[in-house]
Amino acid sequence: MPRRFGAGAVQRNETMQDNLNRPTAKTPMAKREERLAWGLLAPTLISVALVVVLPLVAIFWISFKPIELADLRPPTPIVKEALRGSAEKLRIEYRLRNSSRSEAIRDVKIVDELPAEVTLREPLPQSCALDGRQLTCSFERLEPGHNEKIIFPVTADNEDAAEEIVESSEPQVTGTADNILTNFEFTLENFARVFDGSQFISVLGVTLFYTVFGTIGALVVGLFAALLLDKSFRGQGILRGLYLFPYVAPVIAVAFSWLILFDPFSGSANALLIQMGVTDEAINFFGDRPLALIMVTVFEIWRYFPLSFLFILARMQSIDSEMYEAADMDGASPFQKFWYLSIPQLLGILSVLFLLRFIWTFNKFDDIFLLTGGNAGTRTLTVSVYEEAFAISNIGAGAAVAVVIFMCLVAFSLFFFRFISQEEGL
Template identity: 35%
Template sequence: MSSATTEAGVGGIRRSRRRMLFEDERWLAMALLSPTILLLGLFIAYPFVTGVMLSLSNARVGVPGEFVGFANFARLWNDPIFAKAVGNTFIYTAVTTVFKLALGLWLAVLLNRHFRGKALVRAFILLPFIIPTVLSTFAWKWMFDPTFSVLNWTFRTLGLIDTRINWLGDPDLAMLSVMIVNIWRGVPFYAISLLAGLQTISPDLHEAAAIDGARPWSRFWHITWPLLLPVTMVVVLFSVIQTFADFQLVYVLTAGGPANATHLFATYAYQVAIGTGLLSEGAAISLAMFPVLFLVVIIQLLYIRRVETR
């Protein structure tokens, strides 16, 4: 009888300790966050650390390699293709971001109005963003084909051109084509995100300004845009990160060609690491974009906080 009582008492103490443990917010927070921390460690921290270790070695496919310090990064300074990829990445990101923001904001303003079939139009605009990147890019690659290009056929029918245009074979046109596809795919993300921000703005503000005699452009510039700016900065932040590290779209369209004219950080790193087997140099190219992205993120986050405080 006494042993049973003792076991019951011990079990009660354990249950009470366990209850007290989970009532402590610190232990409860750790218990809830531990699965997320484990996933982040496996899929983000571990690949990042492995990439850093590879970039500091002379590893190749099948060869572990030895520690060489910053030799791989020093070699990149004398690589003309890497310099071209750096310039392409900045131009590609800047141009596409500006056009996606302008077109996305224009579509968001139009979709914020009341008209028949508004829900259907919103769903239709999301199609470029919903379709898998590789699938839609293959369709665009066929449209840019010099022999079977629907664009060339259309331009020749309208009398705008006399000869076929090799969209992906000319270095300048290839970069322009890649930008067009990126803009086409990214505009829906901007439009829907900015539309959500527009719907949080009270119509009473516009009605009051209209009564005071403010014109539509003045109402947009002094009411809509300041209230929409925090949402816009967050959307631009995510877009810049995704565009700066873009791979699928460029690789399917041109694979970095012609003559390395459309290489970005990601495509050139893939070509060096997988195409030639130089894993260490490919890792160094990939990590070269990290300081730039980190700086861009910090600047934009500080600006977002400043805008929200204002």
């Protein structure tokens, strides 16, 4: 362990505990080092705080809000100006409208320039005032769905030209409204919705099936692939590269390839199975329960076995070969060597992989969303977030599902990090 400059005889791998317990005798140099460290980390910390921590806080806030997709456009007063009629009936019309049908808008103010080409014929309505050529109208409150015309009868010399001039100047309008995102109206309805009835149980069941079998499947398949390539022969490098393809390719490309390959009407897989006499009629791989769930799990295994394969292979190649030689001397058979020597050596990496892949499979959204859209009994928690928030436009309910996901993850992490801290490597 090399000593670092400025740290005196203190070794690097001290824990935070030691640092805290040490009396305040920090040398100026150590202080400077600490400042530099935080300075170097600042950009990362700020960006992560903005994009990860802030949204996490926000999602908790939103999950208690009765908010729909449409509420993202805050209620605004809308004004349209037009010059209508002619001669006696010539008038400027302001059509004032509240964009929201549920929220009132307060302190609405319209400001517009009255062009010199037109002259007002009648006194202004009470709510309006003219200052020079500047016309100002104020309203205390616009009810939800409010819609009114404000009419100013005017005269003009050249009506056509005036129309153009009047309509070319956009009136400015301002107003304040309660934003559902920032007010203090809360509800528990979102969570009631999430936990309501059998839907939640089935979603949870699907998520667990997908996560557990996807993770274990990818590990087992990866282990087999690693066993195949754990010897040097010509073409080993090529095969290793080839077996990584599913993971490296964009998920959208491979997901659509699978959909087309397994299409019930014109997919090659069905044509092949019928031709070989395995099945009589086309199988709807991604449309039937429970086959669809099995298929998305198989897809998950297919796509992520390369990852476990890579890790397991790396670990295998670092196992001491002398151990196998000794076992050979003792007359161990190949299966015995695998079971009694390799597996115990691989147990560490396998468990680390299991924990991490478990969490990541649990988090997975893209794959199922692209393959089935969560239909045919493949709706996981992550797909539920999207479905609630965007398909049903109930952002609050989507956020509530997201909170449930996050809580599950916190639980997993607390559980897993106890184990991971004992493992090496990752």
